[in-house]
Amino acid sequence: xxxxxxxxxxxxxxxxxxxxxxxxxxxxxxxxxxxxxxxxxxxxxxxxxxxxxxxxxxxxxxxxxxxxxxxxxxxxxxxxxxxxxxxxxxxxxxxxxxxxxxxxxxxxxxxxxxxxxxxxxxxxxxxxxxxxxxxxxxxxxxxxxxxxxxxxxxxxxxxxxxxxxxxxxxxxxxxxxxxxxxxxxxxxxxxxxxxxxxxxxxxxxxxxxxxxxxxxxxxxxxxxxxxxxxxxxxxxxxxxxxxxxxxxxxxxxxxxxxxxxxxxxxxxxxxxxxxxxxxxxxxxxxxxxxxxxxxxxxxxxxxxxxxxxxxxxxxxxxxxxxxxxxxxxxxxxxxxxxxxxxxxxxxxxxxxxxxxxxxxxxxxxxxxxxxxxxxxxxxxxxxxxxxxxxxxxxxxxxxxxxxxxxxxxxxxxxxxxxxxxxxxxxxxx
Amino acid sequence: xxxxxxxxxxxxxxxxxxxxxxxxxxxxxxxxxxxxxxxxxxxxxxxxxxxxxxxxxxxxxxxxxxxxxxxxxxxxxxxxxxxxxxxxxxxxxxxxxxxxxxxxxxxxxxxxxxxxxxxxxxxxxxxxxxxxxxxxxxxxxxxxxxxxxxxxxxxxxxxxxxxxxxxxxxxxxxxxxxxxxxxxxxxxxxxxxxxxxxxxxxxxxxxxxxxxxxxxxxxxxxxxxxxxxxxxxxxxxxxxxxxxxxxxxxxxxxxxxxxxxxxxxxxxxxxxxxxxxxxxxxxxxxxxxxxxxxxxxxxxxxxxxxxxxxxxxxxxxxxxxxxxxxxxxxxxxxxx
Numbered sequence: 001x002x003x004x005x006x007x008x009x010x011x012x013x014x015x016x017x018x019x020x021x022x023x024x025x026x027x028x029x030x031x032x033x034x035x036x037x038x039x040x041x042x043x044x045x046x047x048x049x050x051x052x053x054x055x056x057x058x059x060x061x062x063x064x065x066x067x068x069x070x071x072x073x074x075x076x077x078x079x080x081x082x083x084x085x086x087x088x089x090x091x092x093x094x095x096x097x098x099x100x101x102x103x104x105x106x107x108x109x110x111x112x113x114x115x116x117x118x119x120x121x122x123x124x125x126x127x128x129x130x131x132x133x134x135x136x137x138x139x140x141x142x143x144x145x146x147x148x149x150x151x152x153x154x155x156x157x158x159x160x161x162x163x164x165x166x167x168x169x170x171x172x173x174x175x176x177x178x179x180x181x182x183x184x185x186x187x188x189x190x191x192x193x194x195x196x197x198x199x200x201x202x203x204x205x206x207x208x209x210x211x212x213x214x215x216x217x218x219x220x221x222x223x224x225x226x227x228x229x230x231x232x233x234x235x236x237x238x239x240x241x242x243x244x245x246x247x248x249x250x251x252x253x254x255x256x257x258x259x260x261x262x263x264x265x266x267x268x269x270x271x272x273x274x275x276x277x278x279x280x281x282x283x284x285x286x287x288x289x290x291x292x293x294x295x296x297x298x299x300x301x302x303x304x305x306x307x308x309x310x311x312x313x314x315x316x317x318x319x320x321x322x323x324x325x326x327x328x329x330x331x332x333x334x335x336x337x338x339x340x341x342x343x344x345x346x347x348x349x350x351x352x353x354x355x356x357x358x359x360x361x362x363x364x365x366x367x368x369x370x371x372x373x374x375x376x377x378x379x380x381x382x383x384x385x386x387x388x389x390x391x392x393x394x395x396x397x398x399x400x401x402x403x404x405x406x407x408x409x410x411x412x413x414x415x416x417x418x419x420x421x422x423x424x425x426x427x428x429x
Numbered sequence: 430x431x432x433x434x435x436x437x438x439x440x441x442x443x444x445x446x447x448x449x450x451x452x453x454x455x456x457x458x459x460x461x462x463x464x465x466x467x468x469x470x471x472x473x474x475x476x477x478x479x480x481x482x483x484x485x486x487x488x489x490x491x492x493x494x495x496x497x498x499x500x501x502x503x504x505x506x507x508x509x510x511x512x513x514x515x516x517x518x519x520x521x522x523x524x525x526x527x528x529x530x531x532x533x534x535x536x537x538x539x540x541x542x543x544x545x546x547x548x549x550x551x552x553x554x555x556x557x558x559x560x561x562x563x564x565x566x567x568x569x570x571x572x573x574x575x576x577x578x579x580x581x582x583x584x585x586x587x588x589x590x591x592x593x594x595x596x597x598x599x600x601x602x603x604x605x606x607x608x609x610x611x612x613x614x615x616x617x618x619x620x621x622x623x624x625x626x627x628x629x630x631x632x633x634x635x636x637x638x639x640x641x642x643x644x645x646x647x648x649x650x651x652x653x654x655x656x657x658x659x660x661x662x663x664x665x666x667x668x669x670x671x672x673x674x675x676x677x678x679x680x681x682x683x684x685x686x687x688x689x690x691x692x693x694x695x696x697x698x699x700x701x702x703x704x705x706x707x708x709x710x711x712x713x714x715x716x717x718x719x720x721x722x723x724x725x726x727x728x729x730x731x732x733x734x735x736x737x738x739x740x741x742x743x744x745x746x747x748x749x750x751x752x753x754x755x756x757x758x759x760x761x762x763x764x765x
């Protein structure tokens with residue numbers, strides 16, 4: 001049996017209809033195209049009409065708002081204009097949507113404009129806060145002495161060539177460092193206790209710690225002020241301020257570390273225990289290394305919070321204008337407090353100094369934040385290598401060349417960066 | 430071929446090996462030290478609560494309910510009450526939420542459903558950065574950059590919507606000379622700065638639950654021909670409702686306790702009022718920051734009581750938020 005696949009070569013030859021039962025099967029053939037096929041439409045691109053109904057209302061809205069604000073009603077002013085524009089854009093979008101479809105179309109089109117507009121407002125506000133700080137403090141930042149001198153003997157009328165915020169920077173760093181030195185071991189230790197030891201007592205601790213995250217920072221400051229400063233244990237000093245920051249940060253860091261440790265996959269712990277490791281070794285060699293990026297993020301974000309916190313310091317550290325290195329020796333200024341005491345003084349030069357300090361504080365926080373991001377970022381392409389523990393028993397030379405540490409490849413645990421939203425996907429492979 | 434099984438010698442009984450139940454050396458030390466650290470932290474954190482409570486009981490016993498209804502804070506005349514600051518605290522927090530919640534909702538929705546995928550990580554980082562910016566920076570931003578504009582907006586609201594009691598200001602909006610100072614340093618202005626602080630918190634909780642909504646149901650909605658908003662409305666929002674409420678309440682908890690931005694922006698007034706646009710208000714933390722320096726003895730106890738009230742308010746709000754988040758469908762697999 002033969003099948004004909006070829007189209008007849010000449011059109012003049014009439015294809016002969018095979019008689020029934022001749023043993024020849026004829027496949028249906030495509031007719032030669034009479035008109036060229038229309039070009040395929042690119043599905044990801046909008047048509048001209050769609051583009052018009054998407055962007056037309058935006059242009060129209062701005063123009064209509066101009067008419068309303070500057071010609072019809074006395075609402076001129078940038079904020080008013082932008083708000084009216086938004087309303088006009090939404091109204092025009094709704095009208096265009098209504099011309100093209102029903103209520104569903106209108107809702108979809110309006111939300112397509114409203115959602116990005118809302119996000120835009122938020123990010124513009126954030127950018128304006130950051131840029132405004134640097135813009136107002138720029139003049140102060142240009143002087144080198146702002147980083148190398150303190151404010152002792154500097155009057156409100158002295159120019160920016162004299163005096164600086166070194167004492168505040170050093171004060172902030174000392175206070176936060178002391179707070180961290182106290183809080184991090186306690187916080188992570190508590191988290192280990194809550195997740196690894198467990199039991200009803202750990203539940204009590206967890207409940208108390210979690211409810212203490214609601215402690216307003218000013219109340220933490222008031223607590224230290226009443227118990228430590230008024231009772232005369234410490235004067236108003238850097239150490240007292242560090243205690244106040246610590247009291248404020250302790251529940252926050254303990255809780256964040258608890259969240260991070262809780263999502264360490266249970267299978268890892270069980271594998272370690274099944275291999276005969278003690279619980280302590282399991283915690284030290286399996287749980288904590290797995291949670292390392294998450295813990296680091298939790299700590300760094302806690303530090304960023306501590307550096308910027310002002311209200312507990314207001315009560316506990318006092319304000320001074322000279323550089324101090326001893327946290328137990330009386331009042332000590334920090335950056336937020338310096339900013340707070342200068343910006344509302346009404347002296348223009350003081351205000352500039354305050355904004356300069358704010359810009360430095362912002363830089364400090366940005367650096368800490370970026371550090372936390374880098375630590376927590378999942379490194380997908382570049383996997384981390386760790387050394388296998390040194391062999392204690394001699395191994396056959398063929399299997400293991402002597403002196404060569406075995407490199408075990410483990411993918412970095414791809415936890416998301418924020419300590420509070422860690423998910424146990426992935427883990428060590 | 431035959432296999433011989435080993436036979437047991439006659440007269441020997443099987444005795445089970447004794448298993449040690451307790452822990453061995455290192456583990457004991459580990460558990461004891463971990464428990465000790467846990468106890469220390471429990472004592473520190475629980476101690477604060479007990480200390481506040483212990484100091485508050487005499488004050489509350491002495492002043493009774495008038496502590497909550499009196500608006501003046503005049504320890505010299507033995508008149509102490511937190512009605513004014515409590516009202517100010519609540520009104521600032523609600524202004525902040527009224528501004529922050531819609532914007533946070535739109536931002537979260539933009540990040541989870543509308544933004545181009547390659548922009549998402551940047552936007553998430555930006556929201557996280559926003560929550561790391563110190564509150565004093567937002568205070569400066571609110572005081573120096575936003576307040577003039579906020580004053581204009583307040584005057585506009587007063588002129589056109591002044592018939593609403595909350596938008597009323599005790600001045601004539603249509604007079605030839607407008608007293609702009611009546612419209613600044615108000616709960617509204619402070620609320621804007623506080624909104625910037627709570628917004629990233631709310632937005633990240635909402636984004637988290639939005640992005641956890643099941644992809645199968647999303648795709649099903651789209652495959653049935655739903656528009657993007659239709660899909661969001663029918664899948665994402667019902668799924669994320671618990672997270673939306675919980676995130677809002679967490680934001681409320683933070684907004685209640687904010688000090689420094691409020692202290693920078695407001696002009697203090699001891700008056701219980703709901704005219705949020707009018708200058709002059711106060712909140713509990715600003716009260717503490719202002720009065721602690723001169724307070725002694727019983728006044729200190731009164732301040733600690735005010736602190737306790739603030740703490741309890743925050744605690745209730747946070748606990749409710751935690752319950753709402755964990756009860757919702759979205760919270761069910763968040764812990765897994």
